Amino acid sequence: MFDLIINNGKVVTAKDSFKADVGIKNGKILAIGERLKGNSRTEIIDAKGKLVMPGAIDVHVHLQLPFCGTVSADDFENGTKAAACGGVTTVIDYAIQTKGSTITEAIKARKKEAETKVCVDYSLHGGITDWNDRTQKEVGEIIKKEGIPSFKMFMIYKTQGWMADDGALYQALETTAPLGGMIMVHAESVFVLDMLVARYHEIKNKVSAYGHVLSRPNFTEYEAVQRAVLWAEVTGGKLYVVHISTGEACDILKRSQEKGARVYGETCPQYLLLDDSVFKGKDGHLYATCPQIKKKKDSLRLWKALYDGELAIVSTDTCTFDKKQKAMWKGDFTKIPFGMPGVETMLPLTFHFGKKKGFSINKIVEICCTNPAKLHGLYPEKGTLAIGSDADIVVYDPNIKVKIDYHKLQTNCDWSPYQGWQIQGWPTVTLSRGKIVAMNAKFVGEKGWGRFVKRKPFGEIR
Numbered sequence: 001m002f003d004l005i006i007n008n009g010k011v012v013t014a015k016d017s018f019k020a021d022v023g024i025k026n027g028k029i030l031a032i033g034e035r036l037k038g039n040s041r042t043e044i045i046d047a048k049g050k051l052v053m054p055g056a057i058d059v060h061v062h063l064q065l066p067f068c069g070t071v072s073a074d075d076f077e078n079g080t081k082a083a084a085c086g087g088v089t090t091v092i093d094y095a096i097q098t099k100g101s102t103i104t105e106a107i108k109a110r111k112k113e114a115e116t117k118v119c120v121d122y123s124l125h126g127g128i129t130d131w132n133d134r135t136q137k138e139v140g141e142i143i144k145k146e147g148i149p150s151f152k153m154f155m156i157y158k159t160q161g162w163m164a165d166d167g168a169l170y171q172a173l174e175t176t177a178p179l180g181g182m183i184m185v186h187a188e189s190v191f192v193l194d195m196l197v198a199r200y201h202e203i204k205n206k207v208s209a210y211g212h213v214l215s216r217p218n219f220t221e222y223e224a225v226q227r228a229v230l231w232a233e234v235t236g237g238k239l240y241v242v243h244i245s246t247g248e249a250c251d252i253l254k255r256s257q258e259k260g261a262r263v264y265g266e267t268c269p270q271y272l273l274l275d276d277s278v279f280k281g282k283d284g285h286l287y288a289t290c291p292q293i294k295k296k297k298d299s300l301r302l303w304k305a306l307y308d309g310e311l312a313i314v315s316t317d318t319c320t321f322d323k324k325q326k327a328m329w330k331g332d333f334t335k336i337p338f339g340m341p342g343v344e345t346m347l348p349l350t351f352h353f354g355k356k357k358g359f360s361i362n363k364i365v366e367i368c369c370t371n372p373a374k375l376h377g378l379y380p381e382k383g384t385l386a387i388g389s390d391a392d393i394v395v396y397d398p399n400i401k402v403k404i405d406y407h408k409l410q411t412n413c414d415w416s417p418y419q420g421w422q423i424q425g426w427p428t429v430t431l432s433r434g435k436i437v438a439m440n441a442k443f444v445g446e447k448g449w450g451r452f453v454k455r456k457p458f459g460e461i462r
């Protein structure tokens with residue numbers, strides 16, 4: 001007998017949309033069909049007029065991350081509450097290796113920080129900052145034993161001690177290829193970028209927050225993307241470029257994909273919806289992320305790349321810094337904590353603006369739920385609605401009109417990049433493994449409910 005039935009909704013997957021009820025038992029989907037019947041103990045959610053979608057998966061968040069001299073303001077508890085309110089039922093954060101120590105130690109430490117706090121399911125990407133024989137051996141073990149098949153490498157961030165050079169990147173791609181692992185890169189050209197940052201820093205008072213834009217022309221992203229893509233092509237490795245912000249990077253991915261290389265990319269709402277004129281405003285510094293938001297023509301190309309499939313995923317790069325933290329810049333654009341909130345608004349923004357761009361609701365499910373699950377090894381337990389899948393489900397009201405207001409959001413952020421924007425559509429109920437964790441954009445779940453999920457290697461979308 002069902003624990004819960006979602007009645008009368010329109011079930012939406014990446015492939016289909018159809019009227020059906022969804023029956024849930026022990027946290028899993030037990031049936032999808034017409035007129036499912038429960039008993040007196042079965043909880044009923046009436047989804048008439050609503051969409052019933054898989055929970056979204058945000059594969060790129062940084063909760064309570066020590067970064068830029070502070071710690072990101074949404075921790076594992078509040079960040080995952082915010083996720084639930086926005087229809088995100090799984091997040092993937094990072095366990096970044098400290099030089100001289102192992103990725104395994106970083107994973108252990110990050111899990112300890114997360115496990116008693118997380119309110120929806122989560123996983124971690126390993127972060128490789130110290131490529132050596134020990135790291136090379138450990139990567140295979142992590143894929144097999146820890147259920148972590150993805151590793152992030154930063155092509156910048158020298159001073160943070162995170163930067164990986166091209167030799168390390170090449171070897172990591174080579175090592176993980178036969179193991180079904182995936183190398184993720186933050187792609188920016190470190191040497192030219194650092195030189196330009198220093199150049200504009202000299203005249204920081206003249207350029208203000210716009211110095212962040214001037215020091216990061218498009219080529220500082222696409223040159224690094226081109227290089228990483230080449231290493232993937234020649235090693236046969238699987239490459240995933242995070243937070244793509246330029247049109248040129250999409251062209252590079254397209255050409256490489258046409259040659260049959262396993263190169264993938266994600267972008268984020270801030271790159272799809274904002275442009276670099278925000279840095280000229282009074283609070284321009286608030287919008288600083290890394291890489292920075294580019295031009296309108298880049299946003300247009302990013303939408304097209306999602307539509308055509310060159311970009312597979314929308315994620316957020318959530319790294320929340322409130323106004324007080326952002327104020328640390330004191331007029332010096334090189335000192336702005338890079339990052340912004342995002343996990344709570346990802347699905348509603350992608351839904352609203354995606355529809356305006358001609359995306360079907362199935363396509364929106366594909367880029368926010370199914371592709372993230374497939375590529376990151378969570379499918380079909382997550383990312384779709386099917387018998388036996390986890391009951392990570394969003395009942396979505398496609399008609400509700402919402403004015404985005406950070407006061408009403410769960411995030412700890414005291415500003416929003418989308419403040420006052422009018423959009424249509426928001427989740428009304430979010431289920432995590434069959435448990436209601438958010439209702440009408442309010443968190444109603446339980447701290448510590450989320451579990452670490454082991455992911456599988458060899459995830460593919462094509």
Ligand code: URP
Pocket residue numbers: 062186288289290291317319338339340
């Ligand atoms: O601005 C950003 N993206 N902050 C988080 C660190 C990163 O590079 O993803």
Ligand code: ZN
Pocket residue numbers: 186242243290291
């Ligand atoms: Zn990054």
Ligand code: ZN
Pocket residue numbers: 060062317
């Ligand atoms: Zn990031």
